[in-house]
Amino acid sequence: MGALDAHATRVAGGAVIRFRPTGSSMVPLIRSRQLVTVAPVDPAKLEVGDIVLARVAGTTYLHLVSALDQSAGRVQISNNRGRVNGWTSHARVFGICTEVDGVPRPRAAAKVKPMP
Template identity: 75%
Template sequence: MVPLIRSRQLVTVAPVDPTRVEVGDIVLARVSGTVYLHLVTAIDGKRVQIGNNRGRINGWTSHDRIFGLCVAVDGVPRIRHP
């Protein structure tokens, strides 16, 4: 997620209602049994497309696999849509 999040930076994640996730949010999502931070790149009903900030798309995931929203990086609040 560089330059949004660099290796070893402290990330604060808060619970989120997946129906309130927006494009541009960074979410904590389970993908193939592992939990990752991903950038939301598109929304289609009850699915969100996740990727990284370099344009790579990882695929679609359902709302039930989204567990949190990144709200701060190294203690600095993250603006939802810069």
């Protein structure tokens, strides 16, 4: 299990977490080692351009929502360089990135899933 899998498990359990992902696939939205905040998400509220923590074909990514198919309850996940990772169900979208280095992401707060 990788670090993103462990983060996904915590977020799926209702935690709001902060971590520093590595890599360049999301530049300039997220640069390597920037502090991100991820909260549980209501997948029905997602929009193209949201950054989500999701599992696609067995791999967990912190990537963009690039397309929606609400009738089938699924989203397409891509990096910020044009590579499409694939489609995944709402059940495999664990969280939404609400902040990058303390700067709120537009419209993300309204998509956080309230926890009982």
